[in-house]
Amino acid sequence: MAFESLSDKLQDVFKKLKSKGKLTEKDVTAALREVKLALLEADVNFKVVKSFIDKIKERAVGQEVLESLTPGQQVIKIVHEELIDLMGSTQSKLTFSSMPPTVYMMVGLQGAGKTTTSGKLGGQIKKMGKKPLLVACDVYRPAAIKQLQVVGSQVGVPVFSIEDSKQPVEIAKAALEYAKANHNDVVIVDTAGRLHIDEKLMNELEEIKSAVKPQEILLVVDAMTGQDAVNVAESFNEKLGIDGVILTKLDGDTRGGAALSVRSVTQKPIKYVGLGEKLEDLQPFYPDRMASRILGMGDVLTLIEKAQQSFDAKKVSALEQKFRKMEFDFDDFLEQMQQVKKMGPLNQILGMIPGMNTQKLGDIEVDEKEIAHIEAIIKSMTKEERKDPSILNGSRKRRIAAGSGRDLQEVNRLIKQFEQMRKMMKQLSDMTKGKKGKFKLP
Ligand code: GDP
Numbered sequence: 001m002a003f004e005s006l007s008d009k010l011q012d013v014f015k016k017l018k019s020k021g022k023l024t025e026k027d028v029t030a031a032l033r034e035v036k037l038a039l040l041e042a043d044v045n046f047k048v049v050k051s052f053i054d055k056i057k058e059r060a061v062g063q064e065v066l067e068s069l070t071p072g073q074q075v076i077k078i079v080h081e082e083l084i085d086l087m088g089s090t091q092s093k094l095t096f097s098s099m100p101p102t103v104y105m106m107v108g109l110q111g112a113g114k115t116t117t118s119g120k121l122g123g124q125i126k127k128m129g130k131k132p133l134l135v136a137c138d139v140y141r142p143a144a145i146k147q148l149q150v151v152g153s154q155v156g157v158p159v160f161s162i163e164d165s166k167q168p169v170e171i172a173k174a175a176l177e178y179a180k181a182n183h184n185d186v187v188i189v190d191t192a193g194r195l196h197i198d199e200k201l202m203n204e205l206e207e208i209k210s211a212v213k214p215q216e217i218l219l220v221v222d223a224m225t226g227q228d229a230v231n232v233a234e235s236f237n238e239k240l241g242i243d244g245v246i247l248t249k250l251d252g253d254t255r256g257g258a259a260l261s262v263r264s265v266t267q268k269p270i271k272y273v274g275l276g277e278k279l280e281d282l283q284p285f286y287p288d289r290m291a292s293r294i295l296g297m298g299d300v301l302t303l304i305e306k307a308q309q310s311f312d313a314k315k316v317s318a319l320e321q322k323f324r325k326m327e328f329d330f331d332d333f334l335e336q337m338q339q340v341k342k343m344g345p346l347n348q349i350l351g352m353i354p355g356m357n358t359q360k361l362g363d364i365e366v367d368e369k370e371i372a373h374i375e376a377i378i379k380s381m382t383k384e385e386r387k388d389p390s391i392l393n394g395s396r397k398r399r400i401a402a403g404s405g406r407d408l409q410e411v412n413r414l415i416k417q418f419e420q421m422r423k424m425m426k427q428l429s430d431m432t433k434g435k436k437g438k439f440k441l442p
Contacts, residue, residue: 002223003256003294009038010079011296018072025061028075032057035079043226043257048086048264056082080291086260087287092244092269094125097215100185101133101176105212107205107240108220109232110193113248113274115144117220118190119151120282121246121272125186126157133184135175136161137168137208138192148190155279158184168192168204172212189214197232202239209240216243218271221262223253230261237266247285248274259290323425330386333418334378337371376404377414389415 013034020027032053039049056078059065065074096102104121108114118134125132134152136159138144145161152159160175172189179187191208194201209217219242221229229247236242245262250273253259262270270285319336322328378386380403385392392400392415401408 002250002253002259003042004254006038006042006256007294007296009041010035010294013038014072014076014079014295017075020072023066023071023075025066028060028066029057031075032060039260042255042260045227045230045257045261045265048261051264052082052086076295080295080297083260083291083294084287086264087285087290088263088269089287091284091286092271093284094244094271095215096186101179101187102185103176103187103189103212103214105189105191105205105209105214105217106220107191107217107236107242108193109197109222110141110195112193112220112222113246114138114193114220115147115190116151116277117246117248117272117274117282118148118188119155119157120274120279121218122152122157122186122188123155123279124282125188126155130186131184132157132186132188133175133179133182134159135172135187135189137171137189139166139168139171140192144190144192151279169207169211172208176212187212197235197239205240217241218244218246219268220246220248221258223247223250223256223258223273226253226255226257227261229258230265233262233266233268237268242266242268244269244271246270246272246274246282251275251281256294323422326422326426328422328425330378330381330389330418333421334375334386337375341371373404373406373410374414377401377406377411380404389418 013031017023017027017031035056036049036053039052040046044052056075059078059082060075065071065078068074094104106114106118106121115138122132122134134148134157136145136148138148145159145163149159149161160171160178162171162174165171168191175187175189178184189208189212191205192201217240219233219236221232223229225232233242233245245266245268247259247262247270250256250259259270259273262268272282273285275281275283315335319328319332322332377400380400381392385396385400397408397411397415401411404411
């Protein structure tokens with residue numbers, strides 16, 4: 001996950017600061033020197049680091065902060081605010097044209113994730129209730145059209161292409177006509193990339209730009225390339241003019257330098273981040289939430305949103321009833337596990353919990369395989385066994401173990417854990433209803 005080591009280092013620096021109580025200017029200067037090193041190691045652009053540290057220093061060594069009761073906390077608050085500011089303050093949403101179709105032109109180097117991201121974006125825009133059209137303008141890479149068709153069909157968004165045409169400008173123009181005739185209110189144009197920025201590419205993009213007059217030009221850059229991504233963004237912005245950046249592969253970028261520098265260097269906001277290869281792994285970029293995550297304050301808002309998207313309120317309430325009546329069975333257990341899985345990889349979810357240090361999570365190893373084993377065991381039970389685990393005798397357990405390919409001990413352990421969980425859930429739900437449970441509320 002992004003920012004692992006930066007996050008760790010910053011949290012160490014602040015732990016020291018907080019433990020000090022009273023702070024002197026020297027303490028703050030020393031701490032900021034460590035912050036600076038941590039940012040440079042995270043591959044943040046050095047000019048960005050310098051101005052960032054200068055700003056914090058100016059605010060943090062004032063009398064007000066140093067003489068406050070919690071100077072350490074105050075410094076952290078300032079760093080938090082400046083980090084948010086560095087990444088653009090507020091979420092920068094896509095804008096829509098008042099005269100549909102709204103055209104988004106996707107640009108970027110080859111391999112940055114343009115085609116995948118075009119598909120992901122199409123899917124998200126469709127979820128907003130719009131009728132997007134994807135347009136295949138990458139005429140040089142033979143597989144590009146096919147690739148866009150595949151992602152398009154996965155998200156249920158149509159793809160416009162002209163198989164044997166080598167004229168991206170003509171394709172783009174024809175696509176606009178098609179969109180108008182078919183009431184597509186959003187058009188996402190996937191353009192060709194190159195390995196490096198060159199004149200020819202820029203000229204072609206210029207031509208497409210003047211032909212389709214995009215509402216926004218979205219530059220797709222690969223976060224894993226660090227400062228190269230920032231340089232690419234700077235060049236595209238100078239030559240073509242961009243409206244926003246989509247930073248892909250943040251899931252594989254442990255340093256985070258591009259995410260922290262792009263906005264400050266180009267003055268253009270990061271609008272979305274790619275956090276994986278799956279189509280749902282494109283998320284709007286929230287500077288405040290990202291800053292909180294970097295400083296180990298968690299990202300509870302995203303966690304809640306993910307939970308809301310994955311859990312059905314009616315089901316949750318039905319489940320509560322089951323807990324209370326001790327009717328919660330292995331089928332419910334399995335369904336719960338699947339719901340939680342829908343929220344995304346466990347490591348990603350846990351990283352959003354305040355105080356969870358993703359670096360340390362690496363040691364804990366959230367084992368997705370173990371979940372698969374549990375699933376296999378439950379699926380090897382008969383309907384009756386899942387409904388009423390009390391009938392699980394020795395021979396049934398042995399059959400389940402053989403059926404799921406797990407050993408008997410593991411089956412026993414799961415049944416025991418399930419029973420314990422069932423009891424605890426009942427106590428908890430009784431307690432929240434004010435009934436007398438084993439636990440007493442203070
Ligand atoms: P294009 O040449 O710019 O169109 O790039 P593609 O869309 O073909 O993507 C290149 C590779 O990057 C593909 O294997 C994608 O699955 C992968 N990719 C794209 N976005 C992400 C992301 O956010 N995270 C990860 N891990 N991989 C991604």
